[in-house]
Amino acid sequence: MPAALKKIDFVFFDAGGGHRSAANALQTVIEHQQRPWRVRLVNLQEVLDSLDIFRKLTGLRLQDVYNQVLKRGWTLGSPQLLPLMHGVIRLYHRGQVRLLDRFWREDTPDLVVSLVPNFNRAMFEGLGRAAPGTPFVTILTDFADYPPHFWIERQPQYFICGTSRAVEQARSMGHPAERIFQTSGMILRPMFYDVPSIDRAEARRQLGLDPDLPTGLVLFGGEGSAVMRHIARAVSRLDISAQWIFLCGRNAALRRRIDSMRGALRLHTEGFTQEVPRFMALSDFFVGKPGPGSISEALAMKLPVLIERNAWTLPQERYNAQWVEERQVGVVIRSFRHISDGLHRLLEPAAFARFRANAAATNNQAVFEIPDILARLLEAR
Numbered sequence: 001m002p003a004a005l006k007k008i009d010f011v012f013f014d015a016g017g018g019h020r021s022a023a024n025a026l027q028t029v030i031e032h033q034q035r036p037w038r039v040r041l042v043n044l045q046e047v048l049d050s051l052d053i054f055r056k057l058t059g060l061r062l063q064d065v066y067n068q069v070l071k072r073g074w075t076l077g078s079p080q081l082l083p084l085m086h087g088v089i090r091l092y093h094r095g096q097v098r099l100l101d102r103f104w105r106e107d108t109p110d111l112v113v114s115l116v117p118n119f120n121r122a123m124f125e126g127l128g129r130a131a132p133g134t135p136f137v138t139i140l141t142d143f144a145d146y147p148p149h150f151w152i153e154r155q156p157q158y159f160i161c162g163t164s165r166a167v168e169q170a171r172s173m174g175h176p177a178e179r180i181f182q183t184s185g186m187i188l189r190p191m192f193y194d195v196p197s198i199d200r201a202e203a204r205r206q207l208g209l210d211p212d213l214p215t216g217l218v219l220f221g222g223e224g225s226a227v228m229r230h231i232a233r234a235v236s237r238l239d240i241s242a243q244w245i246f247l248c249g250r251n252a253a254l255r256r257r258i259d260s261m262r263g264a265l266r267l268h269t270e271g272f273t274q275e276v277p278r279f280m281a282l283s284d285f286f287v288g289k290p291g292p293g294s295i296s297e298a299l300a301m302k303l304p305v306l307i308e309r310n311a312w313t314l315p316q317e318r319y320n321a322q323w324v325e326e327r328q329v330g331v332v333i334r335s336f337r338h339i340s341d342g343l344h345r346l347l348e349p350a351a352f353a354r355f356r357a358n359a360a361a362t363n364n365q366a367v368f369e370i371p372d373i374l375a376r377l378l379e380a381r
Contacts, residue, residue, distance in 0.1 A: 100126025
């Protein structure tokens with residue numbers, strides 16, 4: 001008789017696209033590898049919906065509030081708002097544990113993997129009540145933790161980290177080395193490892209672009225951002241020999257506004273697309289927010305990055321800019337208002353060659369490394 005499938009829960013939420021994307025990527029790789037596991041994707045928002053104080057106050061769920069903040073660029077002061085959010089989470093901690101206990105008693109997994117911050121204490125305690133001894137793993141989908149009580153809690157669990165900085169943070173919290181695993185980067189969708197070869201020159205012509213001009217790709221997530229319009233306006237005034245691809249996401253109004261600048265700027269705009277790797281393959285450098293996913297995708301496609309770090313940058317993403325500078329894979333500017341200076345620094349021939357070589361030298365295989373780590377934890381159990 002064949003052995004029963006091991007049951008693994010991947011816990012995500014839709015506050016930003018990175019958590020669900022990471023869970024889906026891992027599930028896809030696990031299925032392709034034909035592991036003897038049953039993987040269940042668990043949206044934490046749905047499990048805790050009845051306790052969502054944010055929905056009671058605003059009519060919007062917590063993840064929807066967060067996404068609106070990102071879409072509208074209302075991130076100034078986010079480090080000061082984070083303790084307030086943590087206070088609300090602590091206030092409802094017992095209720096969260098109770099709901100999670102009930103959820104996992106109904107269908108007990110062999111392993112629980114969290115891909116979300118802020119709620120790892122509640123998940124650990126809820127799982128401990130429902131199924132004592134079941135391993136609990138947190139995969140940091142950020143380059144580093146933003147303590148306290150963001151990703152890393154003081155509780156006997158496992159951590160999977162994509163940078164040495166995150167490993168050091170886990171160790172400094174007292175977690176033993178045997179409970180901390182480091183991968184070669186952030187989780188990327190498998191499509192970034194299997195990009196069909198293309199004739200760049202011809203593909204650029206089909207988009208109305210010059211086959212030989214340096215091409216920048218501007219991307220601010222699946223919802224787009226008003227910042228992209230300011231970037232388009234700024235680069236249209238610059239004496240820089242470059243052309244642009246703007247991926248505007250689901251923001252049709254933004255796409256129309258940028259399209260209207262076509263006379264002053266050689267560009268192509270695109271709405272929401274699943275072909276991000278293809279557009280990156282047509283580009284030479286990346287301009288966007290300092291998110292862990294955006295940076296990692298660009299580097300996987302060997303694109304140097306131009307990002308900003310300032311008071312509007314989300315606190316958990318501020319270390320990402322430091323990481324980019326330390327590894328010399330791009331340029332960090334104070335604001336896209338200073339994009340002229342940033343582009344000149346990025347595109348200076350000697351500097352660009354160095355950034356490009358460093359980007360090409362990254363070898364992020366995290367999405368393929370993590371299933372092996374999970375297998376070891378299941379075997380140890």
